[in-house]
Amino acid sequence: MDTILQTIDLRKSYKIGKIENPVLHGISLEIKKGEFVAIMGPSGCGKSTLLHLLGGLLSPTSGNIIIDGEDLARVSDAQRTDIRRRKIGFVFQRFNLFPTLTAEGNLKLAEKIHTGNGGSDGVNRREVLRLLKLDDKMHHKPLELSGGEQQRVALARAVVNNPAIILADEPTGNLDTENSEIVLNMFSELNRKFNQTIIMITHNPEAAAVCSRIVRMRDGLVVDN
Ligand SMILES: Nc1ncnc2c1ncn2[C@@H]1O[C@H](COP(=O)(O)OP(=O)(O)OP(=O)(O)O)[C@@H](O)[C@H]1O
Numbered sequence: 773m774d775t776i777l778q779t780i781d782l783r784k785s786y787k788i789g790k791i792e793n794p795v796l797h798g799i800s801l802e803i804k805k806g807e808f809v810a811i812m813g814p815s816g817c818g819k820s821t822l823l824h825l826l827g828g829l830l831s832p833t834s835g836n837i838i839i840d841g842e843d844l845a846r847v848s849d850a851q852r853t854d855i856r857r858r859k860i861g862f863v864f865q866r867f868n869l870f871p872t873l874t875a876e877g878n879l880k881l882a883e884k885i886h887t888g889n890g891g892s893d894g895v896n897r898r899e900v901l902r903l904l905k906l907d908d909k910m911h912h913k914p915l916e917l918s919g920g921e922q923q924r925v926a927l928a929r930a931v932v933n934n935p936a937i938i939l940a941d942e943p944t945g946n947l948d949t950e951n952s953e954i955v956l957n958m959f960s961e962l963n964r965k966f967n968q969t970i971i972m973i974t975h976n977p978e979a980a981a982v983c984s985r986i987v988r989m990r991d992g993l994v995v996d997n
């Protein structure tokens with residue numbers, strides 16, 4: 773199998789005032805195309821930091837992040853943004869939906885950002901809304917949706933452009949069992965049908981159990997993978 777994503781000795785410190793606070797101490801990880809990976813570990817160990825780095829949302833202090841042969845740490849900001857738009861779908865720990873847009877509007881905006889204005893025929897959008905059981909909610913704004921439905925819209929938005937890599941930060945963290953199952957089934961189905969590579973942070977052993985691999989972190993390091 774091809775490697776789709778690799779980090780080499782990845783380090784990240786956050787600066788607070790004049791103090792450097794190291795959070796990741798050298799993460800070397802290789803992920804193959806089509807893997808469905810769970811990242812687990814105690815609160816504060818650096819999971820979200822790692823995911824934001826992988827998604828090009830943060831810059832590393834040192835080390836490499838290679839996506840499909842391109843090193844995110846070596847390219848310009850504009851190129852990094854471009855790689856992110858073409859290849860990555862991100863589901864945040866908080867939903868980050870646009871409150872004034874409907875569920876459908878949030879998806880259309882993501883399509884617009886992806887295509888650079890050309891819009892989309894909407895075939896994939898309708899399929900994704902159907903898969904996530906949101907057909908009858910597409911004209912609702914976020915505040916008119918339950919937490920579980922909002923998370924499903926956030927997930928729909930992340931996958932609507934069919935990214936090669938989906939990064940999800942605790943996508944079932946705030947969901948009840950029923951909604952968690954819908955979301956996990958969606959991930960499994962995408963992974964199986966389209967061979968999408970999925971990297972998902974979770975605290976939930978049941979969610980990790982549907983993954984093909986578990987990466988365990990502690991204190992800014994990978995301790996098992
Ligand atoms: N923007 C920031 N500025 C300064 N410190 C930060 C920032 N973001 C995170 N940190 C610190 O980095 C450490 C790791 O945070 P991170 O969010 O990566 O943890 P996590 O493993 O995702 O935890 P959780 O399971 O609670 O979400 C924490 O100690 C946190 O306080």
Ligand SMILES: [Mg+2]
Nearest residue numbers: 819820865941
């Ligand atoms: Mg986190």
